[in-house]
Amino acid sequence: MTLPDFSMKIRVYYEDTDAGGVVFYANYLKFAERARTEMLRETGYSHTGLAAAHDFYFVVRHCSIDYHAPARLDDLLDVSVRVVAVGGASMEMAQDIWRDGHLLARLDVKLACVGKNGRPVRIPAALRHGMESGKAHES
Numbered sequence: 001m002t003l004p005d006f007s008m009k010i011r012v013y014y015e016d017t018d019a020g021g022v023v024f025y026a027n028y029l030k031f032a033e034r035a036r037t038e039m040l041r042e043t044g045y046s047h048t049g050l051a052a053a054h055d056f057y058f059v060v061r062h063c064s065i066d067y068h069a070p071a072r073l074d075d076l077l078d079v080s081v082r083v084v085a086v087g088g089a090s091m092e093m094a095q096d097i098w099r100d101g102h103l104l105a106r107l108d109v110k111l112a113c114v115g116k117n118g119r120p121v122r123i124p125a126a127l128r129h130g131m132e133s134g135k136a137h138e139s
Contacts, residue, residue: 006039007080012071022070028105029063032095035079036109043130056121061090062110069104071097077104086131089113089120 010031018024037047051057071077077099084092095107115121123131 005080005082006035006042007078008035008038010034010077010079012073012075012077014073016071017073022072023075025065025067028065028067028071028097028107031077031079031097032063032081032107032109035081035095036093039081045127045130050127054124056113056115058091058111059114060109061112062108064108066106067104068106069099069102071099071104075099083131086123086128088122088128091123091131 012023016023016027016030040046047057077097080096080098082094084094089112091111091113093109093111095109096103097105097107113121113123
């Protein structure tokens with residue numbers, strides 16, 4: 001079982017757009033990161049809390065994006081996250097960015113759990129189980 005879909009609304013601001021008035025392609029990565037961070041918070045964890053308590057953090061190891069349609073200034077986007085797999089020291093997430101029911105972008109993101117030395121470390125069992133079941137809570 002994987003964590004149920006998490007989604008959040010993100011408004012497109014002027015700073016997110018390019019000279020053509022559409023969202024600059026790299027900003028979709030920012031939107032996706034915000035949603036992953038808020039999903040983690042919803043499970044009872046935070047990046048700073050994990051770093052302080054367990055001396056590790058998550059880094060993006062791989063990301064692929066398929067762009068389907070552009071987002072524009074003032075659009076209200078729905079950014080979703082679904083945990084696809086949780087390994088010993090990694091997680092895979094699928095993310096979609098929608099506007100009014102139209103798919104704008106689809107992302108496949110692989111995260112690695114690393115210590116301060118940059119080497120892989122195991123995801124704590126409680127967090128791993130929580131991400132798999134959707135019931136994680138920081139202790």
